[in-house]
Amino acid sequence: xxxxQLIVLVALAAAACSRPATTARPTPDTVAxxxxxxxxxxxxxxxxxxxxxxxxxxxxxxxAAVEAQRLTEAEAAGHPKGLFANCLPEAMPSWMLVSxxxxxxxxxxxxxxxxxESDGNRLRRIYTDGRPHPPDPDPSFHGHSIGHWEGDTxxxxxxxxxxxxxxxxSEAVGVPNNGDMHIVxxxxxxxxxxxxxxxxxxxxxxxxxxxxxxxxxxxxxxxNPDILEGVCLQGSFxxxxxxxxxxxxxxxxxxxxxxxxxxxxx
Amino acid sequence: MKRILxxxxxxxxxxAGARAHHSSAMYDQDKTVTMRGVITQVRxxxxxxxxxxxxDPARGQTGMAWVLEATSPGNLQRSGWxxxxxxxxxxxxxxxxxxxxxxxxGWCRGVTLIESGKKLEC
Numbered sequence: 001x002x003x004x005q006l007i008v009l010v011a012l013a014a015a016a017c018s019r020p021a022t023t024a025r026p027t028p029d030t031v032a033x034x035x036x037x038x039x040x041x042x043x044x045x046x047x048x049x050x051x052x053x054x055x056x057x058x059x060x061x062x063x064a065a066v067e068a069q070r071l072t073e074a075e076a077a078g079h080p081k082g083l084f085a086n087c088l089p090e091a092m093p094s095w096m097l098v099s100x101x102x103x104x105x106x107x108x109x110x111x112x113x114x115x116x117e118s119d120g121n122r123l124r125r126i127y128t129d130g131r132p133h134p135p136d137p138d139p140s141f142h143g144h145s146i147g148h149w150e151g152d153t154x155x156x157x158x159x160x161x162x163x164x165x166x167x168x169x170s171e172a173v174g175v176p177n178n179g180d181m182h183i184v185x186x187x188x189x190x191x192x193x194x195x196x197x198x199x200x201x202x203x204x205x206x207x208x209x210x211x212x213x214x215x216x217x218x219x220x221x222x223x224n225p226d227i228l229e230g231v232c233l234q235g236s237f238x239x240x241x242x243x244x245x246x247x248x249x250x251x252x253x254x255x256x257x258x259x260x261x262x263x264x265x266x
Numbered sequence: 267m268k269r270i271l272x273x274x275x276x277x278x279x280x281x282a283g284a285r286a287h288h289s290s291a292m293y294d295q296d297k298t299v300t301m302r303g304v305i306t307q308v309r310x311x312x313x314x315x316x317x318x319x320x321x322d323p324a325r326g327q328t329g330m331a332w333v334l335e336a337t338s339p340g341n342l343q344r345s346g347w348x349x350x351x352x353x354x355x356x357x358x359x360x361x362x363x364x365x366x367x368x369x370x371x372g373w374c375r376g377v378t379l380i381e382s383g384k385k386l387e388c
Contacts, residue, residue, distance in 0.1 A: 043344070078366040080289035087287075100287075101313075102340055117340045118287060118313050172289035220344060228340040230312040232287065 036152040036188070038105045041225040042195055042217035049098060049215065053169045056213050064175045064206040071173040080172030087232035089119040091141035091165035092158055093183050096197055096215055098168045102227050103217070112147060112154060118230040126156050133159055141165060143183070153188040167203060167211075178205035193219035287313040287338075293363040293373040302380070303329060305356045310349040313338050317352055317374075319360060334362055336374040336388040345387055357381060 060068055071081050084090050090099055101117040110129030116122030126145040137144040137160030144160040161181050168174025181203040190196035195217040202210045237249035303321035315336045323329045336342060339349065352358070357380040362372030374388035 041344075043341075075289055075291040078292050078294070080291040082288040085288050100341065101338060102344070118338065170289060171287060172291060222344065223346070224343050226343075228312075228338075228343060230338060230340060232313050235309070235311045235313060 035107050035149070038107070038189070038195065041102050041104055041220040041227055043102045043220055044099055045216040045218055046100060049170075052213050052215065058167065058169060058211050059208045060175065061206055061208055067175050068169070068173055075170065075172040083166050083168055083171055083174050084119075084232075087119070087236070089122060089141040089165075090168070092124070092143050092161050093181075093199060093201055094166050094168040094174060095122055095124075095142070096185070096199060097213070098170055098174075100171075101230065102220070102225075104227055112156075115227070116230075117227045118232055120231045120233065121229065126154070128154075133157070139163075143181075150186075153186050156183075156185040156187065158183040158185070163205075167201065167206065175206050177203045180204055190216070193221060195219070290335075290363075290373050292365060292367075293371075294366045295363045295373075297364055298361055298375065299364045299372060300359065300361050301330075301332060302359045303332075303357070305352050305354055305358055306331070308352050308354060310339055315339055315342055319358065330370055332362075332370040332372060334360060334372050334374045342388070347386055351386055352377065352379075 058064075058068070074081060083094075089095070095116060099116065099118070101122075103114055103116040103122070106113040106115065110127065112126040112128055114122070114124040114126070122142075124142045124145060126147040128147045128149070130148075131146060133144050133146060139160055139162045141162055143158040145156050145158040147154050147156040149155070159182055161177065161183075163179035163181075164176050165181075166174030167177050167181075181201070183202070184200045186198040188196055197215045197217070198212070199214065200210050200212050201207070236251060238252045240248055240250045242248045301319060301321045303319040305317055306320050307318040309316050315338070317334055317336075319332045319334060321330045321332065342351075359378040359380060361375045361377075363375060365371040376388055377386045378384070379386075
């Protein structure tokens with residue numbers, strides 16, 4: 001282990017010494033064989049999500065707490081708000097917090113990439129080539145992420161997330177982060193087939209303090225684990241044939257909440 | 267018969283777009299409804315698979331059209347489904363958590379293909 005850490009340190013030092021003032025191209029940041037095995041498909045542990053939701057409450061501000069409570073009561077009454085019914089990405093940090101869908105993680109020189117199975121195929125680019133955050137990043141759904149390895153732990157720092165993205169504790173309960181959010185994650189294996197994401201979420205407009213929480217992802221070892229293409233808006237279209245005989249997607253009506261409309265009762 | 271087909275067509279038109287990922291709290295998870303019938307539509311689509319069932323007619327009544335929802339294609343595939351596990355015309359027995367408001371929608375919990383006996387978990 002010591003030798004492995006030394007190799008990583010040497011590689012990091014070499015990368016740091018050779019790094020240009022502005023990063024024009026990725027610089028290999030690690031010895032490929034030194035990285036942990038995160039191969040395969042990872043599915044969120046829904047029971048863990050629920051346990052965190054119940055046992056590790058979000059330190060909402062008073063105003064945010066009122067909104068979260070209102071949504072919690074609405075969901076309990078069977079009238080959930082569809083936070084993601086518009087098919088915009090679950091985004092950060094909710095992708096990590098409440099998704100029910102699988103993800104995979106790719107290592108390439110200078111970058112770690114997370115690919116997910118929904119929202120028109122989710123994507124996080126985590127730059128590990130030593131670059132800093134830009135001084136004024138363009139807001140995006142997943143923000144600007146830079147990372148580095150501390151042993152077998154990937155430390156990810158994310159800023160630049162749209163203020164509109166939710167800090168969600170379920171698909172029906174969440175509050176927009178309202179800007180200036182900063183997320184630090186420590187991602188590492190917690191068993192041969194368990195990936196643990198330790199999140200520290202700072203959102204000064206809706207949280208009274210940094211919210212520390214964790215989420216578990218389980219490596220799929222059964223048959224047919226592969227990720228499928230998952231385009232959220234696909235469900236808003238029907239596959240039909242037009243008058244000219246061409247195969248076409250045709251918009252179909254749907255509720256604002258994204259909930260199924262039951263058939264009329266005869 | 268025309269009326270039944272009209273109902274099925276309306277169901278297909280109205281629910282096909284309601285697929286965005288959402289909480290399942292509109293379904294009463296404390297209740298179960300078991301129905302037998304025939305598959306009239308299958309939509310193997312993200313973010314939720316859905317399919318329609320025309321239930322067997324009860325005594326003196328026509329069959330009922332139900333629209334049932336399940337998890338994503340990827341999650342179903344990882345639990346043993348394929349996009350052709352259910353086909354139009356299949357006779358099935360389905361266990362669902364029904365919509366709280368009593369209308370004919372539900373969250374699929376399990377399907378049994380009557381002809382083969384094959385069981386699929388939703």
